[in-house]
Amino acid sequence: MTRIIAGEARGRSIKVPESGTRPTSDRAREGLFSSLNVRWGFADSRVLDLFAGSGALGLEAASRGAEEVVLVESSPAAVKVIQHNMGVVKHPRVTVRAMKASTYLASAPRKYFDMVLADPPYAFDDVDGLLAAIEPVLDDAAIVVIERHVDSPEPVWPKGFEPTGQKLKKRTFGIARFDMAIYHRALETEPNGNASEEEE
Secondary structure: OEEOOOOOOOOOEEOOOOOOOOOOOHHHHHHHHHHHHHHOOOOOOEEEEEOOOOOHHHHHHHHOOOOEEEEEEOOHHHHHHHHHHHHHHOOOOEEEEEOOHHHHHHHOOOOOEEEEEEOOOOOOOOHHHHHHHHHHHEEEEEEEEEEEEOOOOOOOOOOOEEEOOOOHHHOEEOOEEEEEEEEOOOEEEOOOOOEEEOOO
16 A cells, blocks of 8 residues: 555555556655655646556646646556546546557647656666657646666656756655656747747
């Protein structure tokens, strides 16, 4: 068991899968969300939680005021746990998608999410590919958080992603490290040579 740390569902216990996932510790989640809450907040945000596991990250965002949360998880056992936990938190606009993250991202709404929380397995070795797949679904000024093992290489953020600049010790909790960046949608050049933001 773990718990929701703050917000409307504060203190409510939620389940974690018995095996096959690596739940983010309460301490790490509290540190991450304290940082996110101070710098960005959650009110009216649209949050995507990839490799959701128990759904704890996305459900924490829902408890803290997110407008909409999508939880993506491919493990059938974990999806059942998520469905239970959704009933505990009781947020009206939390949904779960039972599929691989790559499958969801291929057809997800474009330029939509304000925040993406990704917690792939520590053995996952295609962070570059993951970031490329995430980019089309991001709204301008979206925040992207990737949880990695503390000893894993720092990500190479592609064009348009600006690392937050937080000191390493403020992003590290036990063996977990949170890498964060803000996405700035690039300006496109119109046929007349003027630069303008991408059209919706």
